[in-house]
Amino acid sequence: MAGRAQLQDGADTAATHAGRLSDRDFSRICTFIHERTGIRLTHSKRLRIETGLRRRASVLRLSGAEEYCRMVFDEGGLAEEVAHLIHLATTNKTDFFRERAHFDFLETRILPEILATRPAGRIHRLKMWSAAASNGAEAYTAAMVLAAAAARGPRFDFAVLGTDISAEMVADATRAVYPASWIEPVPPALRERYFMRSQAGASEPLVRIVPELRRHVRFARMNLVGASYPVDRDVDVILVRNVLIYFDPPTQKAVVQRLAGHLRPGGHLILGHTEAAVGSALGLRQCATGIFRIG
Incomplete structure (x- = not known):
């Protein structure tokens, strides 16, 4: 009995190890993500990556991260799993009115300056681009600021483009449904004007733009490390906040230069506070x- 117990313990240990992410597989994932997205994964992200891989492996009825990586990298499964790996590796963290000072500057300085340069007597169209849009909160925040300003006058039209490398995030942003707790940072007047609330009795209170x-x-899917961007070249303001920090310096420079090429002369590029x-x-x-x- 004791010998059987020891054998069983050894088998459990081996099975547990088989389900984990090896150094080799983590290195392969890091290399793939960097080549495809420009993002450098650090060892601090390893546990989150491993947890996500085990979850994905369970969906595919695989034993764990090790079998998943073998399927992806050694057995031709990469093409079908690219979107899942990219989504897993990207941070996808944003909030409504995150780094509020940027939106205050947009409202009080950038917007009046733009309108002052446009000929009077016409309704002009302003273009904004949220270049790492994640779940859409940043793009909708910009839209709320612009809509409220247009309602006060002078009148203008506007369009906001949100792009992200994650197809899942693009779908979520397009759906525009969020937990009600997420809109606490939104000023009350904008909260009442631009959100619909779920009906009473819902298991989790939700809101929708x-x-x-x-x-x-x-919203559209787009990779910032691509050689070119299918975006207009007369954008007034581009937000690319809290994403450059995940790129190495050469990639940061290339991305910023490409983005700048899509701005009107005198347009504004807004980076995260930590990326100034x-x-x-x-x-x-x-x-x-x-x-x-x-x-």
Whole structure:
């Protein structure tokens, strides 16, 4: 009996080990993600990656991370799993009115400046691009700020594009449904005007962006480390916040240069507060923390 117990314990240990992420497989995932997205995964992300792989393996009825990686990298399964791996590796963290000072600057400085340069007597169209849109909260925040300003006058039209490398995030952003607790940072007047609440009795209170705001915003899948971007070249403001920190310096420079090429002369590029040094190092002209005027 004792010998059988020892054999069983050994088998359990082997099975547990078989389900975990080996150093070799973590290295293969890191290399793939960096080549495909420009993102450098650190060892601090390893546990999150392993947990996500085990969850995905369970969906596919595989034994764990080891069998999943063998299927992906050694047995030709990569093409079908690319979207899942990219989604797992990206942070997908954003909030409504995150880094509020940027939206205040948009409302009080950038927007009046843009409108002052446009000929009077016409309704002009402003273009904004949320280039790492995640679940859409940033793009909808920008849309709320613009819609409220247009309602106050002078009148103008606007369009907001949100792009993200994760197909799952693009789908979530397009759906525009969020837990009600997420909109606490939204000013009360905007909360009442631009969100619909789920009916009483729902298991979890949810909200959805109202249709009249959603029609100004669209989302698409796009990779920032791609050689070119299928985006207009007369964008007024581009938000690319809290994503450059995951790129190495050459990739940061290439991405910023490509983004700048899609701005109107005098357009604004907005980076995250922690990324202000990136813009300064590239010689961009800073207007406020993380906010740069191009041209």
